[in-house]
Amino acid sequence: MAPIRKQRGNFLEEFRPGQVFRHKGGKTVTEGLHAVFSDFAYTTNPLAKNARYARAYGYRNLVAPPGLVMATVFSQTVEDVSENARANLEYIDMRFGVPVCVGDTLEAETMVLGVKASSRDRDRGVVHVQTTGHNQDGQVVLTYERKVQVWKKNLEAAVADGEVAPKSVAVDLQLPPYDPQREYRSLAHLSNADTYFEDFHQGEVLEHWRGRVVTNDHIVLTGMLDNTSQVHCNQWMVDQEPERFVGGKLIVFGGIPFQLCLGLSCPDIGDNALADVRYVTGRHTAPIFAGDTVFASTEIRELRDLPGRSDLGLLATTLRGHKFIKKGAVAERVEIFYLERELAVKRRSHYA
Numbered sequence: 001m002a003p004i005r006k007q008r009g010n011f012l013e014e015f016r017p018g019q020v021f022r023h024k025g026g027k028t029v030t031e032g033l034h035a036v037f038s039d040f041a042y043t044t045n046p047l048a049k050n051a052r053y054a055r056a057y058g059y060r061n062l063v064a065p066p067g068l069v070m071a072t073v074f075s076q077t078v079e080d081v082s083e084n085a086r087a088n089l090e091y092i093d094m095r096f097g098v099p100v101c102v103g104d105t106l107e108a109e110t111m112v113l114g115v116k117a118s119s120r121d122r123d124r125g126v127v128h129v130q131t132t133g134h135n136q137d138g139q140v141v142l143t144y145e146r147k148v149q150v151w152k153k154n155l156e157a158a159v160a161d162g163e164v165a166p167k168s169v170a171v172d173l174q175l176p177p178y179d180p181q182r183e184y185r186s187l188a189h190l191s192n193a194d195t196y197f198e199d200f201h202q203g204e205v206l207e208h209w210r211g212r213v214v215t216n217d218h219i220v221l222t223g224m225l226d227n228t229s230q231v232h233c234n235q236w237m238v239d240q241e242p243e244r245f246v247g248g249k250l251i252v253f254g255g256i257p258f259q260l261c262l263g264l265s266c267p268d269i270g271d272n273a274l275a276d277v278r279y280v281t282g283r284h285t286a287p288i289f290a291g292d293t294v295f296a297s298t299e300i301r302e303l304r305d306l307p308g309r310s311d312l313g314l315l316a317t318t319l320r321g322h323k324f325i326k327k328g329a330v331a332e333r334v335e336i337f338y339l340e341r342e343l344a345v346k347r348r349s350h351y352a
Helices: 029-042 051-056 066-081 185-190 218-224 234-239 256-272
Strands: 020-022 085-096 105-118 124-134 140-153 205-207 272-282 293-306 309-327 330-344
Touching: 020 066, 020 293, 029 066, 029 256, 051 185, 066 124, 066 140, 066 234, 066 256, 105 218, 124 205, 205 256, 218 256, 256 272, 256 293, 256 309, 272 309, 293 330
Parallel strands: none
Antiparallel strands: 020 105, 085 140, 085 272, 105 124, 124 140, 205 293, 272 330, 293 309, 309 330
16 A cells, blocks of 8 residues: 655645634643743743732733743644745734633634735745634634745645735733732832833833843744744755755744743843733744844833723833844844834832
């Protein structure tokens, strides 16, 4: 009997505008998964590290960092959407809903919003999708759009070029209510004293102190999320056609520098945040490979009141990730990540 070789994932010609994928699997955020990703990324917010602190604020358990929530939901979509992708191009209007705590189970659904063949390169095109993640109770934890560059399998195959409107997804940011009877101030020493809403000023740029090298452990981290994209783990495939793949070698899954940049910024920006609210737009501006060291900076763009919450303020920022590439005796700073980010940050007047 001849062997059967099955292939997973969709190519450009297999997508249709309006197509809906209910992704298989789902993923429970275990204590181990949470610990690995929050520790790897240098997440410092006590809500993610200290169960006593999280419960004192009204959460039932440790709170998953936003980068882990994104990467978990995103990874469930890979087999259907981007297993045969060349590059992830853009994140659009990523909004967070109910908080995700250790023990929650996340499932995802995606609708194809657009398909467009490249007018220059016959072997590829762009797929535009909208993904929504739910917890075990059916509550929305995250919704976003993304654009991804996908390979064609058959160069002669017709492509269903077209667009449909995105679904209207109601996303309610749910945070524990402020309770003046709770002993917030007795826990204030557990977070950085200079990261309350009152400490930020429009126009400031913070160069975050720490960096983190990405090693070949990125393959393990990607596997822990159930991300099956072969460009992150199949060296044999890349070696057969290195010119076809970015950099001619394994590329690090974008969710890792995404989470890492958020974590590197955490001691200066997110230590006293109760939640990330929205990412207006984001993109990977250069690839990351094993051996690269990631750094980050944050620009404070705007400070606003958060409707209905006098204890919190909305901090609008631009988060940028970068690495250095040696060119002779000179080290060139190369931007690798861009994210317009909004956070709900505690006011010192209420918490410290």
